[in-house]
Amino acid sequence: MIVELGHFALILACLLSFIQGTFPLYGALKNRGRLMSLSAPAAYGQFFFVAISFFALMYAFIVSDFSVVNVARNSHTLKPLLYKISATWGSHEGSILFWAFVLALYGAMVAYFGRRLPKSFHVTVLAVQAMVGFGFYLFLLLTSNPFERVFPFPMEGNGLNPLLQDPGLAFHPPLLYMGYVGLSVTFSFAVGALIEGRVDAAWARWVRPWTLLAWCFLTAGLSLGSWWAYYELGWGGWWFWDPVENAAFMPWLVATGLLHSAIVVEKRDTLKAWTILLAIIAFSFSLLGTFIVRSGVLTSVHAFATDPERGVFILAFLFLVIGGSLLLFAMRADRLQAGGLFAPVSRESMLVINNLLLSVAALVVLFGTLYPLLRDALTGDKITVGPPFFNMAFGFLMIPLLLVMGLGPSTNWKRADLVGLLGRLKFIMLAALFATIVIFYIADGGEIMAAVWLGLGLWLLLSTLFEWAERVKLFKPGSIARIFRQPRASMGMSFGHLGLAIAVIGISGTSYWNIEHQDIMRYGDSASIGGYEVTFRDTDGIVGPNYTAVKAIFDISRDGKAVTTLEPEARVYMTPPMPTTEAAILSTLSADLFVVIGEANNKEHTEWAVRLYYKPLQIWLWAGVAIMVLGGLISLSDRRFRMGAPTRGYK
């Protein structure tokens, strides 16, 4: 009954999205107030019904209603409650429903928080948002109905891929989707602006908080996924340039560019067409990501649901949404007159360089992701593009980006003095260089690229702190008060850049100074790695709620003193039957010690394959990303984005 209610609510939401996408837009074009006033109530109603639909599906998962195909395929009575709930968005159908739910949530938020926007613009934005939603509802109802029943129904479900039964992954998709879909708002604003034919500082001010919000979610979602891969997949890596990772990374790169170019539109009334284009591209990458994950067009460890028919539907939808908006852009972009001029050396130029590098980086990732497919389509050759390509091409672009990032915030708007700027920052450069040499000396050498990345990270760290110190006039009277009176957007920028600097330092450590040790160990054997002494004490069989496992016990000591014991597990899940590894990690500020237990090497189970990893500065990466997200949130709280702030400059 509740399942049918959910199905029915989904159909109602679909109809409401159609109404929201058409009549009010017509009203806006013909200036009919009554038609326009349909818009916001339709947005609220659509959200209400899709929410009912989503929670109805969640209910079916919680009570394990196996008469629903989707539940039978993806759940199991023995699964812990958290994973029953997270299975709601773990399956293909559920994840698309979740997408539609978040899209409607953002729609309702725009309807509410944007109620002070000029009426016709508000209506147009909501209509674009609803049209995208309509496509997703049709996709759900026609090809991927999560409420489909089966009879006779099975007594037990198939279970969920055990790799996905992890708290890190229960929350990773929702965060990522909040980010992906958040970009839809920016997209709707951009298309709305193209339809209305105007972009100005006020527009940039409305768009920025939505972009920031989406960016924070994307960053958090990406890093949570990366963290999950790090501790769950058990080979100590945290980024694999897998097509699905790339699919989430590309919108992040473009959204980061968009955050910066929107500042130029707001402050200097220029780069408008470019900013609009970025807004369209950012959401296009979100849709493309969905296409890649859901169509099976690329081979990926992440391809949880693959089905060519759905692929054709999504592709047609992509073509309408992205192709349509790009065509609209091509026809209307000339109307967006550029405002303020700027010199080659200026804050604007720095932000343009930032945008170019981020966009080219996104293109490089796109090319690397799609190249195997293109080759296959054209010549039939099967190849893979691996991390070496991405690391080299992407890394090459990040070097100038990090250099410019150190300079940018200290540069003046309109026109800046490059010689004076470099003069002010020369001590920072020397300090970064000196610190790199000292660290290299302590670490007893390393690869040259390690020094490059470490140096860039330190340069960014120090220059960001220097710019902040100059801005708050540190050590001069009243500086404490000034620290707290900074605009939140500036504070956010400092945190964001600082976070990236710390993450880059962490990446240089964990990528270039890591140590790996693989061995067959007997009980009582010891191995030393990164200054730790790792002793294999024993193994123990344990039984979990839906798995059995071998737990190994390792005593860790340093300089003869016991530090801790680590207990990695090798689990075998029952439904579906599948082995997984649970690494045990000792994290400290200087390095992670990462222990994985493999298979027994003999029949008596006294010899085991053991892998040990020593990953310097790994925690810096996670901390850096967390600081970046914090920066985004601080910036989001800036008073000029707060609701009710005057919206001057429009109409």
Add this chain to the structure above:
Amino acid sequence: MNKFIPFAIFCAISSALYVGLSLNPSNIPSELINDPVPEFALSEVGSDIASFSSETIATEEDVIIMNFFASWCAPCYVEHPFLMELKNRGYKIYGVAYKDRARNITRFLEEQGNPYDHVGADENGRVGIEFGVYGMPETYIIKNGIIKYKHIGPILEMQFEDEFIPILESARR
């Protein structure tokens, strides 16, 4: 800048994606096609009796199917009915129990039915390495000790009659 460039790039990408949709990403060519099977010798699951080896396979006159499987592999359960169907149609199937314990294999075959003429135990996965196994299950069509065809992943309904059986029959000739 020409404003139509982004649209043109997008058109190129989406047409490539459209072509890509009709390709099968798990269709990975094997270096082993038309080569003799790698050397190996397996003992029957749960015993020390010799099961089958590269030598015994080479003496087989008719086409045979060699199937890597495991009781811990979920797709193997999906594939199993098709193997039973192949047995019913009179094909000879050799199973390789990949990285699995004898107890689990016996239970798996008791529950699901046994389509195999022989089941060799590859407990440490060495034979799997020799064959370059990507993932479970994996199926080889072999004639006179020469590998004719390789299929990664479960043999599914849509491929069974249209793809798999014709290949088997053409290999037989």
